[in-house]
Amino acid sequence: MSRSRRMMAVVVAALLIAAMILPGLAVKAEAAEKPKVKVSLVGDNQTFEAGETKTLTLQITNNSGQELKNVEVAPDMSKQKAGAWPFVKDWKQYSEKIDSVADGESKSVSFDFTRREGAKKNNYTIPFSVYVQGSDDAIVTDTIFVYAKNETVTPDPTPGDNSQNQGDAGNGSAAGNGSAAGSGSDSADMNVTADDGAVAYSGGGSGSGGSSSDGSVPRVIVTGFDTNPAEVHAGSDFTLTIHLKNTSKKTKVQNMLFELEAPTEGTDEQTSAPAFLPTSGSNSIYLNGIKADGTADISITLNAKADLLQKPYSINLSMKYEDSQATQIDSSSSISIPVKQDARFEFSEFEISPQTIEVGGEANVMCSLYNLGRIKLYNAKARFEGNGIKKQEIFIGNVEAGATGSIDAMLEGEKVTNGNSKITMTLSYEDESGNISETTKDFELEVTEAVDDSDMYMNTDGDVDAGSSGFPVVPVVVVIVIIAGVVAAVVFVKKKKKKQMLNEEEELLDELDRSSKDEREQP
Numbered sequence: 001m002s003r004s005r006r007m008m009a010v011v012v013a014a015l016l017i018a019a020m021i022l023p024g025l026a027v028k029a030e031a032a033e034k035p036k037v038k039v040s041l042v043g044d045n046q047t048f049e050a051g052e053t054k055t056l057t058l059q060i061t062n063n064s065g066q067e068l069k070n071v072e073v074a075p076d077m078s079k080q081k082a083g084a085w086p087f088v089k090d091w092k093q094y095s096e097k098i099d100s101v102a103d104g105e106s107k108s109v110s111f112d113f114t115r116r117e118g119a120k121k122n123n124y125t126i127p128f129s130v131y132v133q134g135s136d137d138a139i140v141t142d143t144i145f146v147y148a149k150n151e152t153v154t155p156d157p158t159p160g161d162n163s164q165n166q167g168d169a170g171n172g173s174a175a176g177n178g179s180a181a182g183s184g185s186d187s188a189d190m191n192v193t194a195d196d197g198a199v200a201y202s203g204g205g206s207g208s209g210g211s212s213s214d215g216s217v218p219r220v221i222v223t224g225f226d227t228n229p230a231e232v233h234a235g236s237d238f239t240l241t242i243h244l245k246n247t248s249k250k251t252k253v254q255n256m257l258f259e260l261e262a263p264t265e266g267t268d269e270q271t272s273a274p275a276f277l278p279t280s281g282s283n284s285i286y287l288n289g290i291k292a293d294g295t296a297d298i299s300i301t302l303n304a305k306a307d308l309l310q311k312p313y314s315i316n317l318s319m320k321y322e323d324s325q326a327t328q329i330d331s332s333s334s335i336s337i338p339v340k341q342d343a344r345f346e347f348s349e350f351e352i353s354p355q356t357i358e359v360g361g362e363a364n365v366m367c368s369l370y371n372l373g374r375i376k377l378y379n380a381k382a383r384f385e386g387n388g389i390k391k392q393e394i395f396i397g398n399v400e401a402g403a404t405g406s407i408d409a410m411l412e413g414e415k416v417t418n419g420n421s422k423i424t425m426t427l428s429y430e431d432e433s434g435n436i437s438e439t440t441k442d443f444e445l446e447v448t449e450a451v452d453d454s455d456m457y458m459n460t461d462g463d464v465d466a467g468s469s470g471f472p473v474v475p476v477v478v479v480i481v482i483i484a485g486v487v488a489a490v491v492f493v494k495k496k497k498k499k500q501m502l503n504e505e506e507e508l509l510d511e512l513d514r515s516s517k518d519e520r521e522q523p
Contacts, residue, residue, distance in 0.1 A: 036061075036063040036064060037060065037061070037062055037063070037064055037068070037130055037139055037140045038060070038061040038063070038140070038142065039058055039059070039060060039061075039073070039128050039130060039140065039142035039144075040058065040059050040061065040142070041056070041057070041058060041059075041144060042057040042058065042059045042108055052114070052115055053112055053113065053114040054112070054113060055110050055111070055112050055113075056110065056111050056112075056113055056144075057108050057109070057110045057111075058073065058108065058109055058110075058111070058128060058144070059106050059107070059108050060073060060098065060101055060106065060107050060108070060109065060130060061105075061106040062101040062102065062103055062104065062105055062106070063103070063104065064103065065103055066103055067100055067101070067102050067103060068100065068101045068132050069099070069100045069132065069133045070097070070099070070100075070132060070133035071097065071098040071099075071100070071101055071107075071130060071131070071132055072095060072096070072097050072098075072130070072131040072132075073095075073096050073097075073098070073109050073128060073129070073130055073131075074094055074095040074096070074128070074129060074131070074217060075094050075111075075126055075127065075128050075129075076127045076128065076129040076138070076141055076217075085126075086115055086116065087113045087114055087115055087116060088113075088114040088115075088116045094111060095217075096109035096110070096111065125143055125144075126143065126144045127141045127142070127143050127144075128141065128142055128143075128144055129141045129217075130142075131217075136247060136248065136249055217248070217323075217329070218246055218247070218248035218251040218252075218253045218292075218321075218323050218329065219246070219247040219248065219331070220244055220245070220246055220247070220253060220256075220290065220319055220321060220331060221244070221245055221247060221333065222242055222243065222244060222317065222333040222335060223243045223244065223245050223295070224243045225240060225241060225242045225243060225335050225337075226240075226241045226243075227239065227240055227241075227337065228241070231338075231340050232304055232337055232338065232339050232340065233304065233339070233340045233341070233342055234304050234305065234306055234307065234308040234310075234339055234340070234341050234342075234374075235303075235304060235305070235306035236303070236304060237279060237301060237302070237303050237304075238301070238302060238303075238304065239299055239300070239301050239302075240299065240300055240301075240302055240337070241297055241298070241299045242258075242297065242298050242299075242317065242335065243295065243297055244287075244290060244295060244296050244297065244298065245290075245294070245295045246290040246291065246292060246293060246294050246295075247293075248292055248293065249292055249293050250292050251292055251323050251324050252289055252290070252291050252292050252294075252323075252324055253289055253290050253321045253322065253323060253329075254288065254289035254321065254322050254323075254324075255288075255289065255321060255322045256286065256287040256288070256289060256290070256319065256320070256321040257284065257285075257286055257319075257320045257321070258284065258285040258286075258287070258298055258317060258318070258319055258320075259283055259284050259285075259317070259318045260276075260278075260283045260285075260300065260315055260316070260317055261274075261283070261315065261316040261317075261318070262274040262275045262276040262277075262302075262313065262315050262316075263275050263313060263314060263315075265305060265307075265308060265313075266307075273305060274305075275304065275305050275308055275313045275339075276302040276303065276304055276305070276313070276315065276337070277302065277303050277305070278300055278301065278302055278303075279301045279302065279303055280300075280301065283300070285298045285299075285300055289321075304339055307374070308339045308341070309339075309341070309374065310339060310340055310341040310374070310375050310432065311338070311339065312336045312337065312338045312339070313336065313337055313338075313339055314334050314335070314336050314337075315334065315335050315336075315337060316332060316333075316334050317332065317333045317334060317335065318330070318331075318332045319331040319332060319333070341373060341374045341375045342373065343371075343373045343375055343377065343429070343431070343437065344371075344372040344373035345369060345370055345371050345372055345373065345377070345399075346369075346370045346372060347367050347368070347369060347370075347407075347427075347441050348367045348368040348370070349367065350365055350366070350367050350441075350443045351364075351365070351366045351367065351499075352364070352365050352443065352445065353492055355445065355446065356445075356446040356447075356448060357411075357413045357445070357446070357447055357448070358413060358447070358448050358449065358450045358451065359413045359414065359415060359416060359447060359448070359449065359450045360412070360413060360450055361412070361413050361450075362410045362411065362412050362413070363410070363411050363413075363445060364408070364409075364410055364411075364492070364496075365384070365407075365408075365409050365410075365411055365425075365443070366406070366407065366408045366409075366496075366499070367407050367441075368404050368405070368406060368407070368503070369396065369399060369404065369405035369406070369407060369427070370404055371399045371400065371401055371402060371403055371404070371405070372402075373401060374401050375401060375431065375432070376398060376399065376400050376401055376432070377398065377399040377405075377429040377430075378398050378429060378430040378431065378432070379395075379397070379398065379429065379430050380395075380396040380397060380398070380399055380405060380427065380428070380429040381393060381394065381395055381396060381427070381428050381429075382394050382396060382407045382409065382425055382426070382427055383425070383426045383428070384409055384411055384423060384424070384425050385423070385424050385426070386421060386422055386423035386424055386445070387415075387417055387421045387422070388413060388414060388415055388416070388417040388421045388445070388446075388447035389411045389412060389413060389414055389423060389445065389447065390411070390412045390414045392409055392410070392411055392412075394407065394408070394409050399429075402510065403507070403510070404503065404506065404507065406503060407425075411423070411445065413447040414447070415447065416447055416448060416449050417445075417446055417447045419446060420444040420445065420446045421444065421445060421446065421447070422442055422443075422444060423442065423443055423444065423445050424440050424441075424442050425440065425441050425442070425443070426438055426439070426440050427439050427440070427441070
């Protein structure tokens with residue numbers, strides 16, 4: 001063979017070898033660049049006696065190149081066959097959360113496992129899944145292996161490792177678990193026990209090497225609620241409808257039980273009771289199920305306690321349901337229901353002085369406003385309107401619950417009425433949300449023609465009318481009228497001052513009574 005042909009053969013062989021090697025290197029480089037989140041066991045292996053509870057700590061290592069937020073770690077029992085779960089099922093303990101795990105950081109979570117009495121002395125594979133915010137499916141599922149043996153065992157090491165972890169002959173491999181440990185695990189640091197119990201150790205690897213989850217733990221969330229009527233008033237019944245959603249895209253939930261728990265309101269044992277009581281007597285609601293990615297509503301009729309303050313009240317909703325494998329899941333949520341208190345108040349009788357006025361004259365109208373409700377009346381005003389008087393409006397201000405407001409107006413006659421005419425007082429006020437309400441109360445007032453005083457004492461000739469006997473009647477009558485007016489004014493002023501003093505004394509007594517009541521209620 002000539003030299004040129006030998007060189008050509010060498011080049012062709014080199015190209016063939018490169019074609020075989022380069023794809024493998026590219027695959028390894030690509031695998032090395034994939035994001036990794038690893039779940040591994042912390043500390044030595046632990047032995048679980050039958051019925052014994054111990055803590056198992058797992059370490060979550062983030063090598064994904066980005067921060068993971070709202071991380072949740074939970075054992076994935078959806079793939080477990082009947083009898084393949086060696087611990088007592090309790091989802092409240094089998095789900096742990098981490099706020100965030102920075103890139104390159106490791107954080108730990110702990111689970112309290114109790115080996116169930118009926119668990120056979122066997123080898124178990126427990127997958128742990130990691131969920132993050134914005135994803136319904138697990139980003140990684142790594143495996144923890146549990147052993148229950150009567151004698152000393154040394155499981156086979158991970159393929160690719162040296163035989164440094166192999167023990168004595170006879171019990172070197174756990175049936176069915178040796179291959180599982182080797183699929184994607186970085187190491188299988190196993191310790192040997194001779195106890196009649198369960199030994200847990202980490203056989204998990206990176207996110208790309210661990211077994212993936214075909215589904216996720218189904219979550220049922222509250223998406224909103226409605227009440228009928230829309231506003232809930234203290235002392236009234238209303239229907240609460242809660243909207244639910246199954247966030248799992250693959251798993252149906254079933255056999256669902258909901259229980260509502262309202263806060264207890266009241267100052268002593270005699271008056272304390274839940275803020276909302278079911279009219280049927282039961283606070284439990286049952287629902288057959290919700291399909292995957294489906295929605296459903298539940299309803300219950302409640303009664304709001306009559307003495308509730310006007311504010312929002314929180315109701316806790318506990319949920320118990322099962323997934324497609326009949327695994328029980330517990331969850332909870334809460335909703336906040338605003339309660340309204342109706343305004344309650346009364347007016348005292350009107351005090352009108354005088355009852356009859358002339359055109360251009362004034363009458364004083366007074367009454368009291370008693371706030372009998374549990375809410376404050378804001379920006380209270382009184383408006384007087386009617387035939388024969390000028391429209392008048394006065395500002396009362398804020399009236400606290402249990403307090404008294406004073407209404408005092410001077411009404412001016414505008415035109416003559418035919419006897420008594422109806423006058424309407426309209427009271428307007430605002431609630432804490434600024435909504436305006438109005439109520440009315442009526443009374444009567446007469447307006448007469450104005451009298452010209454000059455006609456009483458001047459005749460047509462301009463002489464003073466001295467009367468038939470020559471006695472100056474008109475001046476005397478004028479003096480008497482003036483004196484009577486002064487006396488009436490004095491009496492009116494004294495009466496008004498007396499009423500004002502009584503109102504002040506009543507407010508002072510109410511304040512003292514409230515202060516003493518507060519002191520008695522203090523522990």
